[in-house]
Amino acid sequence: MQYCKRCKITVRNPRRKCPLCQGNLEGNPEEENRMFPDLRRESSRMAMGFRIFSFVCIAVCVAAVSVNWILGFHSFWSGYVLAGVGCMWILSAVAIVKRRNLFKNAVWEAVLLWVVFLFWDFITGWRGWSVDFGIPIALLAVYAILWVIVFLTRAPVSHYMIYMVMVSVGSLVPLIFLLCGAVSVRLPSVLCVAGAVLMLSALAIFKGRALGDELRKKTHL
Template identity: 25%
Template sequence: MGTLVFLAVQCAECGHDVDSRLTRCPLCGVALSHCANGESHAYPSYAGYVRRRRRQQLRRLVAFISVSAIIVVVAINLLYQSHGWWSLIVITVIAYSWLTVSDTVLSLKSLMLRLGVQVYALVIAMVILDWRTGLHGWSVDYVIPAILFLSLVGALVGIGISRFYGWKTSEIFGFAVAVTVGALIMLGLSFSPLVKVAWPSQAVACVGVVLLAASAVFLRKEFSQHLREQWHF
């Protein structure tokens, strides 16, 4: 007997291939476009293909412009080295801008994954800028803990909004876990000579742990769903 083969469609929100028989994406929970207005189509719409094609072309264009700008900056810096390797600062800004456009604005990944990439890219950029401007420690003392703290506050607000509107919260928990891991790393560094002012790192680590603990206690069902989907617990 022959085997039934079911076509897959791509979720417009997270970009994953989903069984065409489903009405919602099992990963992000967004309604699938092929089921709009009660109709089910075997093939994805041509309009969706055109949008994805345009995104790919724009990403290639942004990458070409970024690489060209980096080459020009490095060439100028090699010709005129009177002020040292200032091009590293410009390259950091260009690389972060490319990541913002390519992996956040034009990406089909889930929103929380894009924001997580942004947070850690911004952390790395701050460290590089601090290093190139004399390594005064302002990045690890204040800026990185502030970035992580604001990210945790954003995750808390996102959880509250998702509960109010009935949205899926498992991805927000994943974002909160990723930020808390960064906060715990900063907690460890706060006991090293690299960090001169320890209390911001220690405070943001406490906030992250408390947020996850409160989520596990008061939002047990959603938190368990995140552990099953993302960590297979």
């Protein structure tokens, strides 16, 4: 156990400095006395893992362009590899940065998937699969993921209500595509819009006061 002469206190949790005076501690730190997990180790391991992942992504891109160059640029197929790896890297980076808040993480991933689906549909000749299937199914999947997180974490309503509202409002976007005639396969979009209307109605009817308080808190009104 460590000891601070100036403050005359013992420190159970291994530290470099005294928590009161920031002076040097005497004695040897004992890991078995650690009261709290060392989050710095977790962050360090996560950072190292992400650096390795980033290097692998760069290596894949370099290898793809090199092979494409050796075989001749008759078709720039390596461009699709670069785009795919870039999308995967961005999705992974956001997942790691937002890992502390699973609800916020799910919403961010949903927004990024919108952009990714539209981007890939555009560069592959726009067949409309992004608005027919990609965006509606991604939103329905986020609904399911949010409810699974709620069930597993037993989170209070105030922790996830605003994210449910955000996803529900976003799920009304396919309605615009339906009204504009941009959708060929209606079923996923109709299910997505119906789910959004039901969710917003349920929140307004059963959790109206809590919803109002949460919105006022978030908008500072």
